[in-house]
Amino acid sequence: MSIFTGPMRQHLDGKKELTAHEEVVVLETPEKVYIPLYQGNSTKFEVLVKEGDKVKVGTKVAYRNDNFIVPVFSSVSGTVGKVENVMSTTLKPLPHLVIVSDGLNETEKSFETIDYKTASREELVAFTKDAGIVGCGGAGFPTYVKYQFAKDCHTILINGVECEPYITADAAMMEKYTKELIIGTDAMIKMADAKAAIIAIKTTKVELIKKVREALAGYSNITVQEVPDVYPMGWERTVVYEVFKKRYDRLPGEVGVVVNNATTAISLAQAMLEGHGITHKMVTVSGEAVKTPRNVWVPVGTKVKEVVKALGGYTCEDVLCIAGGPMMGKAIINDEWVISASSNAVTVLETKPIDSVACLRCGQCSEHCPAGLQPVRIRQAEKAGDIETIKANDVNSCIECGMCTYICPSKLDVTESVRRAKRRVQLLK
Ligand code: SF4
Ligand code: SF4
Known part of the structure; x- marks a missing residue:
């Protein structure tokens, strides 16, 4: 049964102007990072280092070891500490690997780079697995899995829609790493044995669309498609329907499409070109209750309270800290949780009493x-x-x-x- 039946035509007050045209803040390296040893609901992780070991930015420190294999890398250089239970986006404390930074940010290559043009499809899928690339739009699903099982796929759909209010992290990434967006997309076409790719961007992002289209000169297999600025256009089913006018039951593969978030394509390109996995994230920290809303470049494992502190702190005492946007994000009871490889936003709102009344049965x-x-x-x-x-x-x-x-x-x-x-x-x- 297809569940896509609603109108999908609600324009929301995006509040994106709070961060959209502001400089990206590069966060100073925190004293400690807490590398999440969980993804989704899985906590089956093998830790590859022990307390006291020295690591660099890029050192492989652990990997997910259940149905999926996903390595994780240190985001700072320094000394490995204990595994501690820290608040998580699952709303309960879960294990995180502590790494105490030495402030030097010494870096090492996590793996060999790869030329996607000469690599085989299978080599690219294996590379994506070893690079630990996960969905960067919030869900954090391992990217290689989508390609391992992709068959009869005609098009890669790059989701650059970012329909939730406040969030501008993907747009900031596409703006800054336009070349990487295209390289990652081109590699994904090869990985899925597809013919073409479409990058979906909201029609209101005029400058960004122009920039991406200009950068696409020479790539006849990749196009930009403008989509309406309505909610929830970034939902996978909605954007697939908008672009292909097709509905599916469980997965977009049923209609010959593989969907990836724009930042995921950029992360793949950076891994292929530079030999590192996802050690840092662009995160929109916005909302009326944070003093200086900005996009922030954050080492994975940084506590949210450190990020907010760097932006001047909160504007009031009673705040609601949401992992993600205000519509689909998760409100978390404190700011002790950390930025993970799949984080894209922290929305901070003032907690206000809501005067609700009885249902009007308005429908x-x-x-x-x-x-x-x-x-x-x-x-x-x-x-x-x-x-x-x-x-x-x-x-x-x-x-x-x-x-x-x-x-x-x-x-x-x-x-x-x-x-x-x-x-x-x-x-x-
Ligand atoms: S949250 Fe409400 S509007 Fe959205 S899918 Fe569920 S029932 Fe429908
Ligand atoms: S029918 Fe009731 S619950 Fe639904 S929108 Fe109207 S007032 Fe709210």
């Missing part, structure tokens, strides 16, 4: 749900503990986009109710 949440659900019905069923109605309303198709809360005139947190309903159904399994 707007159902009208705007991109997954075609009836959030109001799910909310009512959740409140009543009515599992059968929750299941009958296909709650698992909710992508937690936040639209039903955003649109609700009664200021009800409808998304949270739907999330709770989803958890109720998951707990039944």
